[in-house]
Amino acid sequence: GAVVSQHPSRVICKSGTSVKIECRSLDFQATTMFWYRQFPKQSLMLMATSNEGSKATYEQGVEKDKFLINHASLTLSTLTVTSAHPEDSSFYICSARDYVLGGDRVLNEQFFGPGTRLTVL
Amino acid sequence: AQKVTQAQTEISVVEKEDVTLDCVYETRDTTYYLFWYKQPPSGELVFLIRRNSFDEQNEISGRYSWNFQKSTSSFNFTITASQVVDSAVYFCALSEAYNFNKFYFGSGTKLNVKP
Numbered sequence: 001g002a003v004v005s006q007h008p009s010r011v012i013c014k015s016g017t018s019v020k021i022e023c024r025s026l027d028f029q030a031t032t033m034f035w036y037r038q039f040p041k042q043s044l045m046l047m048a049t050s051n052e053g054s055k056a057t058y059e060q061g062v063e064k065d066k067f068l069i070n071h072a073s074l075t076l077s078t079l080t081v082t083s084a085h086p087e088d089s090s091f092y093i094c095s096a097r098d099y100v101l102g103g104d105r106v107l108n109e110q111f112f113g114p115g116t117r118l119t120v121l
Numbered sequence: 122a123q124k125v126t127q128a129q130t131e132i133s134v135v136e137k138e139d140v141t142l143d144c145v146y147e148t149r150d151t152t153y154y155l156f157w158y159k160q161p162p163s164g165e166l167v168f169l170i171r172r173n174s175f176d177e178q179n180e181i182s183g184r185y186s187w188n189f190q191k192s193t194s195s196f197n198f199t200i201t202a203s204q205v206v207d208s209a210v211y212f213c214a215l216s217e218a219y220n221f222n223k224f225y226f227g228s229g230t231k232l233n234v235k236p
Contacts, residue, residue, distance in 0.1 A: 034224075038164075043212065043226045091164055095224075110216070110224065112158075114165040 006113035023094030029074035030096035038091040050077045084120040127227035142198045144213030152218040160210045
């Protein structure tokens with residue numbers, strides 16, 4: 001199956017700094033990538049949909065200026081947490097959409113990255 | 122609106138016991154996909170199964186089996202003869218078919234398998 005990587009896998013930063021997380025589709029081109037956030041012992045919540053060459057679509061309640069998303073190429077989307085604070089500490093997971101054969105149909109399918117654990121001190 | 126409910130927050134079993142994880146979903150779509158993912162402590166989501174709404178056949182893969190009942194909007198997951206390595210958080214998820222714009226995840230069930 002398709003492989004999605006994230007970098008870094010873990011990051012610790014001081015409050016007030018900005019952190020960039022990269023999401024790469026390694027063996028396919030992804031016009032659409034997604035960013036999720038997972039608080040400890042909670043479920044994954046979609047933050048935004050990232051489309052190559054256009055602005056990201058944010059879910060309700062997600063601050064656009066806080067979480068900057070750039071999908072500059074078909075294999076890379078970045079999430080920048082600006083002026084990070086301890087409440088931004090979370091597990092961030094990206095996914096990328098690819099096309100797969102499902103019987104006689106071509107389907108879209110999402111492949112998830114391994115996640116990035118952000119800790120803001 | 123799409124919604125996935127996993128009522129069991131945490132389950133503890135002893136190794137070799139069978140365990141069933143429940144998943145109930147809500148959707149107005151007639152075509153959709155259901156998923157189960159395993160999330161070990163490392164955090165990476167491990168894909169287990171995808172089932173489309175047209176296929177109600179139950180599926181078995183080794184010690185894993187899935188029971189899809191459209192009439193009750195349920196997609197339950199059973200692990201037979203559980204092992205310690207099965208300990209993880211398991212997520213059920215729903216997405217639109219052919220246009221996977223959003224995944225709607227359940228809240229997850231933490232499975233503890235004790236030796």
